[in-house]
Amino acid sequence: MIVEYILFIIFAVVAIVSAWCVVTLRNPVHCAVALIITLLQIAALFLLLRSPFLAVVQVFIYVGAVMVLFLFAVFLIDVKKAAMDMFKPKFRPLAYIVALILLVESLFVIFSGGIQELTRITEAGGEVKVEVIGRALFTTYIFPFEIVSVVLLAAMVGAIVMARDKKE
Amino acid sequence: MWPDIDTILLVIVMLVKVGVVTIILLNLPIPLTWLERKVAGHIQQRPGPMRVGPHGILQPVADGIKLIFKEDIVPAKADKLLFMFAPVVSLVPALCVFVAIPVAESVTIPYINKELTFYVADFNVGILFILARGGMGIYGIILGGWASNSKYAMLGGLRSAAQMISYEVALSFSAIGVVMMSNSLSLVEIVESQAGNLFDWNIFYLPVGPIWFVIFLIAGMAEINRIPFDLSEDEGSLAAGFFVEYSAMKFSLFALAEYTAMVTIATLGTLMFLGGWNGPVDIGIPPIFWFIGKTFVLIYFFMVIRFTLPRYRYDQLMTIGWNVLIPISLVLVLVTGLMRIYL
Numbered sequence A: 001m002i003v004e005y006i007l008f009i010i011f012a013v014v015a016i017v018s019a020w021c022v023v024t025l026r027n028p029v030h031c032a033v034a035l036i037i038t039l040l041q042i043a044a045l046f047l048l049l050r051s052p053f054l055a056v057v058q059v060f061i062y063v064g065a066v067m068v069l070f071l072f073a074v075f076l077i078d079v080k081k082a083a084m085d086m087f088k089p090k091f092r093p094l095a096y097i098v099a100l101i102l103l104v105e106s107l108f109v110i111f112s113g114g115i116q117e118l119t120r121i122t123e124a125g126g127e128v129k130v131e132v133i134g135r136a137l138f139t140t141y142i143f144p145f146e147i148v149s150v151v152l153l154a155a156m157v158g159a160i161v162m163a164r165d166k167k168e
Numbered sequence B: 001m002w003p004d005i006d007t008i009l010l011v012i013v014m015l016v017k018v019g020v021v022t023i024i025l026l027n028l029p030i031p032l033t034w035l036e037r038k039v040a041g042h043i044q045q046r047p048g049p050m051r052v053g054p055h056g057i058l059q060p061v062a063d064g065i066k067l068i069f070k071e072d073i074v075p076a077k078a079d080k081l082l083f084m085f086a087p088v089v090s091l092v093p094a095l096c097v098f099v100a101i102p103v104a105e106s107v108t109i110p111y112i113n114k115e116l117t118f119y120v121a122d123f124n125v126g127i128l129f130i131l132a133r134g135g136m137g138i139y140g141i142i143l144g145g146w147a148s149n150s151k152y153a154m155l156g157g158l159r160s161a162a163q164m165i166s167y168e169v170a171l172s173f174s175a176i177g178v179v180m181m182s183n184s185l186s187l188v189e190i191v192e193s194q195a196g197n198l199f200d201w202n203i204f205y206l207p208v209g210p211i212w213f214v215i216f217l218i219a220g221m222a223e224i225n226r227i228p229f230d231l232s233e234d235e236g237s238l239a240a241g242f243f244v245e246y247s248a249m250k251f252s253l254f255a256l257a258e259y260t261a262m263v264t265i266a267t268l269g270t271l272m273f274l275g276g277w278n279g280p281v282d283i284g285i286p287p288i289f290w291f292i293g294k295t296f297v298l299i300y301f302f303m304v305i306r307f308t309l310p311r312y313r314y315d316q317l318m319t320i321g322w323n324v325l326i327p328i329s330l331v332l333v334l335v336t337g338l339m340r341i342y343l
Helices: A002-024 A028-048 A052-076 A079-086 A089-111 A114-123 A130-138 A142-167 B005-027 B029-043 B059-069 B080-100 B126-135 B138-147 B151-182 B187-192 B208-223 B248-272 B287-306 B314-342
Strands: B107-109 B114-116
Touching: A002 A028, A028 A052, A028 B080, A028 B138, A052 A130, A052 B126, A052 B138, A052 B151, A130 A142, B005 B029, B005 B080, B005 B248, B029 B059, B029 B248, B029 B287, B059 B248, B080 B126, B080 B138, B080 B248, B126 B151, B126 B187, B126 B248, B138 B151, B138 B248, B151 B187, B151 B208, B151 B248, B151 B314, B187 B248, B208 B248, B208 B314, B248 B287
Parallel strands: none
Antiparallel strands: B107 B114
């Protein structure tokens, strides 16, 4: 157990430090690399929670695909200028409000007992089986699952529409 | 508080395995580069390396010495940190995947009655782990291309980023096919499901097996950036692509990563489609030799392909990925699923 505790501390500290780097570093490419490191640490935390499937999927999707596209975008467009155009200083209060809401939400999740569910599974000692996740996803959580896929589809179509407008 | 003797033994055995695997992997490129140059030579009707040692067998050693003593140049306006970091980022995931690759079935050591397994760790999601971890090698290429601060390198990096994204989809689909055929995500179980004779192998899971195998081979070749898919290092139009600014040991780390990735794809093909360490006929050859033999055949195939086919154009590459491989994969997933249910 003590080994696991030490590992947790290492992963957590690296995750927080690199997450901090994501928002403070000047060069957008360095920010993206820091974000990759953060996501990898989170995958490692999933492993400590005895859920290799989630860990691998985290690496597969976020590190393997999403971040590659991120870097792609960072290389091709002048991110700093684009960010200045899109997020004007007068929107800053709005950003604080959104950040605050997100903080409250995550604190609520932590203290409302949703996490207890997780520890109960891990305390049982076994690994979280892929079958269990699949079954839960396609029975109990089918509605949120479908909603998420529709949202993703909308985002994809939206991205294409936005890119088109610029070209014409 | 100290762990008991069994746990300590387990950790020691694991460390020894990691050491053995690492030594083998770091030395594999030595025979492989020689073999590749010999294959290239014979296909082009010339003998290949002949001067250093008998039939040029010491050529890789000479190359290695040359690379070590070369000057290590960092371009003046390069991003120093990422430039140093990129070759390592490229090599580490390539080596990491071998943690999850089993090479033979476990044996019980006589007298002490302990089981010896021929893998470092049996993940219950081994196949996904290998694809995810192997896919991370792309960062070495992208970051190396960007950090060099050179247009050729940058273009090479971008090309390979687009290519990897496109073909990773097809490669993952072929893995999904295997998972459906074998009903497991663990590589050990996938191999066990193919035990028996030749026709129990996934490649002979008719009619879908051979098509999955072809998709896997094409996508695999694209993933490891080999001809006909090595658009990221197109000498004709990009000088050398993403590693144009790299020299000496940093350059050789990229080459090492590429060879390791080729071995990974070959071992994956062996495990997923060719029955792993199961022999087609039972003639008393130890399983591990079947495994090595099949892997070697696939590596040899990749090498022959490299000197046989021309390189694709970039738009052709994208068409093959998105308009051919992925639609076929989608249909195959459906067919394989129906076969699993009704057969």
